[in-house]
Amino acid sequence: MLTAPPALIAVIGPIEPPLLTAWVRHYQQLGVERFLLAFHFPEHVSPVLRRDLQATVRGCGIVPIGTSVGPWHEHTNTRLRDALRHRAGPGWHLLADADEFQQYPADLTDVMARADAAGHRAVGGLMLDRVAASGRLTGWRPEGGVDRAYPLGGHLTHRLLRGDPRKVVLARHDVAVASGNHRAPDHRPDPEHLCAVHHFKWRAGVLDDLRRRVQHFSSGVWQEHTPAVRDEAGHLLAHVGRHGGAINVRDPRFAFRQVTLNRMPTSWTTEAHGIFTSWRPPHATPHRG
Structure with missing residues (x-):
């Protein structure tokens, strides 16, 4: 029996409309046919951008499930995501943030079929942070594509931000997935077959977003369960402050090198x-980067 394509589940925030178009096209090329998307916008996002993003997905042939406006509490994304998963129904669910372009070592239907055959009810991935060649947080031109604008891939999330780089990229409909899609409690993905999650977060405007996140979580305007998200933002802001507003792409800890969405990184398996199986939450110790 052929494995049906997964339903893609995502909560979309205020990103550039051309990036959202590129994101949808990427997953359509992977074979995704069904998109269950919801928008959530903090109050500072302009009505013009809200309308543009809604028009963007409709222009791709997708009818968004809903739109909400308000604080981006730590639990907001999880609750909206789980409502979309309930609506999607039985089968495999592909979970991706709007700045995550997943890259699989095999055809998507083959990946799911292999997981089914092996009894795995979740498929894992590892974040590969994409940055500009200069390390600066730049904008990009849609006609050039994200690969050209952000040609370097490395391990910024856990080696600088001390965040969890692990992702659950595919899960059966009845498998619970933790906040941020980082874990599926009681379900350990096969570490021998991990997706590369190309993470295109480090673009123009992200520093303002991170400063807003620190301010709102610190003040209590946005609710948090742990200080982890705020701490990760603080690590990045401190790092670029020490490096002239850029990410230090020459730091060997981050292992930045040329990568592309057209082929898996060399020695990715x-x-x-190694990273997926050895990563542990950080201890509360001082950090410099």
């Missing part, structure tokens, strides 16, 4: 396995 071994590299991803």
